[in-house]
Structure formats: C-alpha cells, structure tokens
Amino acid sequence: MNNLQPSAFSLQPHSLSAAVAKIFSEEGPLALIPGFEKRPQQEEMANAIAAALENEQHLVVEAGTGVGKSLAYLIPALLTALHAGRKAIISTHTITLQEQLLYKDIPLLEKILGISCEAVLLKGRQNYLCPARLERALQHGNDLFSAETLPQLERLRLWSETTTDGTLSDLPEVPDPQIWAQVCSERHLCTPKICGKNPRCFYQVARRRSLTAPILILNHPLFFTLLEDASSSEKGYLFPNDFVIFDEAHTLESIASRHLGITISQYGLRQILHRLYYPKTHKGLLQQVKATTAITAVSEMLPEADLFFEQIAALCRFQKGREHRLREKDLGALEKIENTLIHRLHRLSVLVASAAEAVENETTQSELSDLATQLEEIEEGIVTFLEQREPDSVYWVEKTGKTSSFYNLQVAPVSIDRHLQQLLFRKGASAILTSATLSTGTPNLSYFRNRVGASDVAALQLGSPFDYEEQMKIHLVRTMPDPRDERYEAALEEWIAHFTELSQARAFVLFTSYKTMQAVAQKMQTFFDRKKWQLLVQGENLSRTRMLEEFRSGKPCVLFGTESFWTGVDIPGEALSNVIITRLPFATPDQPLTEAKLEQITRSGGNAFGDYSLPEAILKLRQGVGRLIRNKNDHGIVAILDSRLVNKSYGKAFLKALPSCSVEIL
Numbered sequence: 001m002n003n004l005q006p007s008a009f010s011l012q013p014h015s016l017s018a019a020v021a022k023i024f025s026e027e028g029p030l031a032l033i034p035g036f037e038k039r040p041q042q043e044e045m046a047n048a049i050a051a052a053l054e055n056e057q058h059l060v061v062e063a064g065t066g067v068g069k070s071l072a073y074l075i076p077a078l079l080t081a082l083h084a085g086r087k088a089i090i091s092t093h094t095i096t097l098q099e100q101l102l103y104k105d106i107p108l109l110e111k112i113l114g115i116s117c118e119a120v121l122l123k124g125r126q127n128y129l130c131p132a133r134l135e136r137a138l139q140h141g142n143d144l145f146s147a148e149t150l151p152q153l154e155r156l157r158l159w160s161e162t163t164t165d166g167t168l169s170d171l172p173e174v175p176d177p178q179i180w181a182q183v184c185s186e187r188h189l190c191t192p193k194i195c196g197k198n199p200r201c202f203y204q205v206a207r208r209r210s211l212t213a214p215i216l217i218l219n220h221p222l223f224f225t226l227l228e229d230a231s232s233s234e235k236g237y238l239f240p241n242d243f244v245i246f247d248e249a250h251t252l253e254s255i256a257s258r259h260l261g262i263t264i265s266q267y268g269l270r271q272i273l274h275r276l277y278y279p280k281t282h283k284g285l286l287q288q289v290k291a292t293t294a295i296t297a298v299s300e301m302l303p304e305a306d307l308f309f310e311q312i313a314a315l316c317r318f319q320k321g322r323e324h325r326l327r328e329k330d331l332g333a334l335e336k337i338e339n340t341l342i343h344r345l346h347r348l349s350v351l352v353a354s355a356a357e358a359v360e361n362e363t364t365q366s367e368l369s370d371l372a373t374q375l376e377e378i379e380e381g382i383v384t385f386l387e388q389r390e391p392d393s394v395y396w397v398e399k400t401g402k403t404s405s406f407y408n409l410q411v412a413p414v415s416i417d418r419h420l421q422q423l424l425f426r427k428g429a430s431a432i433l434t435s436a437t438l439s440t441g442t443p444n445l446s447y448f449r450n451r452v453g454a455s456d457v458a459a460l461q462l463g464s465p466f467d468y469e470e471q472m473k474i475h476l477v478r479t480m481p482d483p484r485d486e487r488y489e490a491a492l493e494e495w496i497a498h499f500t501e502l503s504q505a506r507a508f509v510l511f512t513s514y515k516t517m518q519a520v521a522q523k524m525q526t527f528f529d530r531k532k533w534q535l536l537v538q539g540e541n542l543s544r545t546r547m548l549e550e551f552r553s554g555k556p557c558v559l560f561g562t563e564s565f566w567t568g569v570d571i572p573g574e575a576l577s578n579v580i581i582t583r584l585p586f587a588t589p590d591q592p593l594t595e596a597k598l599e600q601i602t603r604s605g606g607n608a609f610g611d612y613s614l615p616e617a618i619l620k621l622r623q624g625v626g627r628l629i630r631n632k633n634d635h636g637i638v639a640i641l642d643s644r645l646v647n648k649s650y651g652k653a654f655l656k657a658l659p660s661c662s663v664e665i666l
Helices: 016-024 040-054 069-083 095-113 131-139 150-160 177-183 202-212 220-229 249-259 266-276 292-314 328-336 341-357 362-387 417-423 443-451 488-503 514-531 544-552 592-603 608-625 651-657
Strands: 059-063 088-092 119-121 215-219 243-246 262-265 323-326 393-400 406-413 431-435 458-462 472-476 507-510 534-537 557-561 578-581 636-640 662-665
Touching (some): 016 069, 040 069, 040 431, 040 458, 059 443, 069 095, 069 243, 088 220, 095 119, 095 215, 119 202, 131 150, 131 177, 131 362, 220 249, 249 443, 266 292, 266 362, 266 406, 292 341, 292 393, 323 592, 328 362, 341 362, 362 406, 443 458, 488 507, 488 636, 534 544, 592 608
Parallel strands (some): 059 458, 472 636, 472 662, 507 557, 507 578
Antiparallel strands (some): 393 406
8 A cells, every 4th residue: 555656636626526426436546546446335325425415414324344334434524524624523333443444544545635634533531641630649649549559550650651642542451440530531620721731641632633633533422422512503513514424323322322311320429439538548639638527528428328329229120130120100119218318419519619619729629629510410310310300211220340239320211313313413414324234124224214313314225245145154053942941051052063163163152141151151161172272252351352362363263252242343354254143132121221112112002022122133133244254255154043033933034134145044
C-alpha cells in the first residue's frame, strides 16, 4: 500500500453522488489499490449512502460479510465532511473496528484520493488518566490510600511518563478500581480550565481535536452519553449539522435501552462513599479537608446502604439466574422497607457540597462538588425505582460481582422505538445504520427497523459476494438430547470432539450458558491435552484480547466462548475453520427486560414467540455463523448441535436466514 500514488481525482464534482460514482468507476482511484476487486454491492451501498447524505435522509443497510461496508460508508462520509462542512460521527460497537477505521481504512482513502482528513478516536472519559488528578493523588496519597495500594499509584506515575495513549487499554495491568477512580478523567475535575494546556492530558487533547476534526470515531454507549449532554438541534446530533453512521448497528437496541434507563449500583455507591471516607484506613477526600461531620455521616451510611440493598434483595428470587423482576404488586413490599437511606443521601450530599465550598483548592473543590451531585442523582434514582415512577418501563434487581454479591437496581423502557425515532430519525438530520446481520427473513429489514424506531426509514439489503456453496458446509445433529436431559452434556462432549477432530482444532465453540461451558470445558480438558491442542476458555486466566491473540498464533487451538464471541470477532484464514454452536441462542424468557417485551407484544395482540423470540434468535445465530467465512479464500464448517433445527417447524426459518450452502444432517 505504501507505493500508492495520490490520485488526480477531482474532489469538486457537481454532486456527492457524482463524486462517489467516479471513485468507484473503472478509471477511478479505487482501481489503484493492488488486488482491489470491484464489488457491485459495495458500490450500490456507497451510492445509496451518498444520496441519503445529500438529501439529509436516513438509511438502514444490511451489507453481507465481504461487501466492504467500511469503505462504502467512509467514502461518502469523508467527502461530505470535507466539502459540505458536516462533521461525520462514526459509531461502532467494538474497539477492533474503531482501530481498523482509524489506522487502516481512513489512511488508505487519504492516500488514494490525495486528501488529508483528520479523524479522532474518542473513548469514554473514565478510560483516560488525568495528570492533574494523578498529581493530586500523589501529593495526598497518605490521606487517600492505604499503604498496600500506594505502590500501584507509583506504577501509574511511571506509566504516565511514557504512555502515548493515556488510557486503560494501554496499561499492562488493570489497576485497582479505587485507585483508578481517583486518577481518571471526570467531568467536573478534568476540565479545559484545569487540564486544557497540559499536553499530557490525553482526554483534553482528544476532546480538543474532536471539536475540529472532520471525523469523530466512538462507540455506541459514548454516543448516547454525549447525546444526553448535547444541546438539542434539529440539524445535528453532537455538533451542529453533523451526521452519524452506526456500524455494527445490530447492537443498537440493547445498548440504547441501558442508556435510556436508570442503574443504581450498590458497588458504585460504596465506591463513592469510600472515595469520600474509608473507615478501615481512615483515608479519603473528607479526611483530607477535615470535614468531621461529613465523615461521621459516611461512616453511618455505609452499613445502612448495604442493609437497604439487602432488604430489596430479600424480596427477590434468584434461583434461576442473577436477575429478578419487580412488578406493580411489589410496590407494597417496597414501601414497607425501612428506608432512611434517601434522607441520609440528601443530608450527605448537602454536607459534601458545603465541604466543597469551604475548600480553597480548586481541584478538591470540584471533586467534592461532583461527588455531591452524584449522591443527589443516586437519591433521585432510588426514589424513581421504589415508586416505579417511569411509565412503560420494567424494574428489576440484578446480582453482580464474582467473589462478593452486590446488587443493581435497574429501570429500562420496555420499547425504545419511539425514543430513538425522536432522537435519531428526525427531519433535517442523517443517521445511517448498517450491519452484516439485520435481516430475520422479513421483507425490507422490517423487524430491525421497527425495533429501533426506523419504520419509515428507507432500507437496502445487500447480499455477500462470497460463494458459500463452495466455502462453507453446515452440519446438523438430529439426535441431540434436550438440555434438560441428563445425557445432554455427555452428548455435547461427544459431538464437540467429533467436529474438532474434523477440523483438527481451529474451532470456536459458542455457548449460550456460561455454566454449561465451564462444565464441558472441565470434562473435555483431558481430551484436548491428549490431542496436544490448547483449550482457551472464556473467563479463566486470559482476557478476551489475549485469547484471540493465542488463537491467531498458529498453534492448534479450540476456543470456548459465550456472548462476546458470537459477534465482533474477525479471524480470517485457516486459524478458524470450524464454528460449533452448542444451542440455538434464544433469549432467556424470564430475563426481566425480555419478559416485559414478550408481555407487551402479547397484550397488543401479537405472537410473542414469532414476533420477538424467533427473530432475535435468528439474528444472534447469523452473527455466530458469520464468524467463519471472513474472506473469499476462507473455507470451513459450521456445526449446530441443536436438534430443534431439524425437529421443529421453526427450524426452517433459521436455515432460510443462513447463507445458502450444503447442509448435512447426522
């Protein structure tokens, strides 16, 4: 690629559509890319996006694997940003895609088009180290931290002097959450006034660049976080007259649901209180400013806060999982909970705000003021939860933590279509949504569009250029026992062994149950040891990133994974030649938000299974199967170990949604 010469292509044609057509023409600059293959689907997608941006319209595009959708949307986005003065917001679900756009795709287009277009990757604030807060933590370490944790602070100081990124992902080891909470960027503490002139404040550097750069790359959660703070404008989202492109848009509904709801975290509240004052070590911000009345209030609140969450948890039944839904009939029980926490939160927020006013140090003052605001927000959230104030919402309690049990109080709207319709799909703005998996078999991507409030938005469905008949084969198992059958796990072992032997390892085994995955992994370890194949199991010693690095290393590997490995993983080549799906990925019907959605559909006269459960499972299955074939030279097999594909009538709907290829039933 380094030998490419800038194109003589004119960037001032009569229209964006004409410019895009010229770029994709046989004489256009894309032809300069060595080995570039003209793909009609890619050109059609680029032309459709150009027309949508030109006319300030919205568009939903399903672009099958191999279409090259990133270049298809980047080309019209770059030209619009440079020549119409409209900032391009590109939002993705995974950091892998963000880095591909920033370090590979955009530089390639700059080279072949002979242009310069700055792009900035912005992460959530709390990913960044704040040098001002680090300096303050070092100065007051004895008041803030125990002697055991101070060495971590020193390691952060040494890292801060050499890092070129300044974010958590650049750290060799994940720091203690309490330490990081005292040194990361925060809204009222890491400000342009305090940190703006410091070239080592990576958040402020990225923020400044994001204000002027034509292209801003971020993830879906950060987009919705920034959208809450952005001034409302009919012609833009985060900036005046900008436009947004959501790649990996199949995750949009679940992410937006979380951000449009409320989460009150027992662990999060405890962390805030410990930042103020930690009784075991007598450390914290309030100790630093000698706010004795507030210190007493924190000491009294800590056990009462835990008691409050435990009282709510006592109303819940967590037999089947880690979540319990509260209904309107539970209001009476909630009212009986002896709750003085709300009053204590209010009093403490007032005390902390008063302590802030009495402090001369501007940084400490800002930090205390911010914590006072957070306490007020928690108070308001608890009231909303207890009184179930939000209409058309579902309320539930979630158990969290690996070694200790903490609880989250959750509130989320049952449907977000109307919310997103107002936020994203209004007139005078342009939102482009794309993914390789949006179709469930309904025409015009109607299922996905209805779920995200885009029912009136134009849709385009483009197939993959890959030859799946030649590249992939699907194996189904008719005799697989039901998961409730005592023979189920033994059958999983047998068939996983069979199919991994066919591919000589080089396999992803995708589970829908973490418990089942662990049980099968434990039983099969001897088998893989005997084969001298490495078994990588999600949730054990390695992070997701390190697991994928090991898998790509060339050694014979089998990877056992759950939710996060079904999507967003790209391993082209022979390293991944087999995807084994242990069970059809139906959402658990008693998960509170899913249960509420099903009930809502039934109340409105719909069919909960056919209108929601089945299409959601089809989308998830397509994502899992999509891990296998990533380029035109890939070959491999998919084994689906769920007899319902063969024995149930709805199995045909799943198979119809998968790429057309040879299917063998065993």
